[in-house]
Amino acid sequence: MNVQSGAARYSAEFDQPVRGDMITADRYTSREWMEGEYEKLWPSVWHLGGMLADLEEEGDVIRHNFGRESIIMIKQADGSVKAFYNVCPHRGNRLVLGDIASTPRITCGYHGWQFDASGTLVDVQDPDDFPGGNPCGKVHLTEIQCATWGPFVFWAMNDDVAPLEEWLAPFPERLKGYNLENWVRVLNLSADCEFNWKIIRDNFNESYHLPTIHPELATFINDGLPTTLFEMYENGHNSMWMIGHQATSRKDYVSGDVPPGLYEAAEAWGIDPKEYRGRTQEVRQAVIEAKRKHGAERGYDYSEMTDQQLVDYFHCTLFPNLTITMSPEQCQILRTEPHPTDPAKCVFQHWCLYPPVKGMKEVVTPVGNAPLKHDAIQRHSVYGDGVSLGFVADQDLSIGTTQQQGLNSRGFKGCMLTYQEKRIQRFHELLNDVVLGHPTEQAPNAGEE
Ligand code: FES
Ligand SMILES: [Fe+2]
The missing domain is CATH 2.102.10.10 (Rieske [2Fe-2S] iron-sulphur domain)
Structure with a gap:
């Protein structure tokens, strides 16, 4: 598989080779794969x-x-x-x-x-x-x-299994500045879903779907490839640094007014968005400065965070099924777990944690405002029954059922990935190694220059 070049940006320090194994449909649909995971994968991870x-x-x-x-x-x-x-x-x-x-x-x-x-x-x-x-x-x-x-x-x-902190590496080190140990899980949602657990893992292993599935994010998260940094670690975990407090570079949001979303984020820190007309990408730096200046008086402890941590989104994707998405004011835990017997079903979980902020009684969660206390919102539902799992999560889940249906088709010949989806490729190659004990055959597009 030609993964030496492309528009996507991979860390020089943390990159991993991939072989180009075919990502076959049976891993999403067959009982054999599910049994292999129960036997070999799930006992071997934290x-x-x-x-x-x-x-x-x-x-x-x-x-x-x-x-x-x-x-x-x-x-x-x-x-x-x-x-x-x-x-x-x-x-x-x-x-x-x-x-x-x-x-x-x-x-x-x-x-x-x-x-x-x-x-x-x-x-x-x-x-x-x-x-x-x-x-x-x-x-x-x-x-x-x-x-x-x-x-x-x-x-x-x-x-x-390696000791937990070693197994989690490099995240305990990378996330130190957030002081997560004091954070409170306010949101605790789960739902039964009609697709294999890996469908949403694949989704979290790429940002290619952001412009199509989450178009609303484009005004305050820059999903452009030149500035998004992917890191892949030897142990199978990976991460993505995505620039926040900045509109996407896929469209021209710079020369006009500060777009909605970014507008409110600027105002929240006492920045007048109108002053940034024609230079909207500079709002991010202004927010960094405002957070440094006013964070403590508002009860936030930003003292151990880097500038990047103050404004950007750090997505940590742990092999095989856990995602931790960090911003200084919110930690999202997103994961899927297998169904006891049916490879075409899974359980989706969405937790949100918030830092304890003096005087703060309420936080804004993905499903609305909630008191800042442990498990203020807790519920289990069935996806599709109209109960939200969070606006963005609902968007991701919306493709799950139809993708599962498509994967059942005789017409599906295996995935054909972009360069920026290399983390999906590695995820499945690691699964092949653990579950099958060998690579699958080469993907149809493998080796093409
Ligand atoms: S006491 Fe537990 S099964 Fe009998
Ligand atoms: Fe998504």
């Missing part, structure tokens, strides 16, 4: 399980249903968090049935076996009736890896 804010006291529990698995994370007496499969060792009943719980003992709903916060069996009915003697104190829930980063709790099924 999963974002929940928020530390839900684990304040010993015995507080978060349940994370992931595909056909269910994991529970439990706060321990010493302040640490342990994660276990949510399954009773007696005869396999699922133990915790709610999203969060707080209990000194987890009690199985079938025969009443009880476990303490450390996962140890502490009480059973008829303890003398076991051939091997009373199992209490000897039997434990099956524990898996658990670790925290910032305000988040993660879990991993395999023991040999």
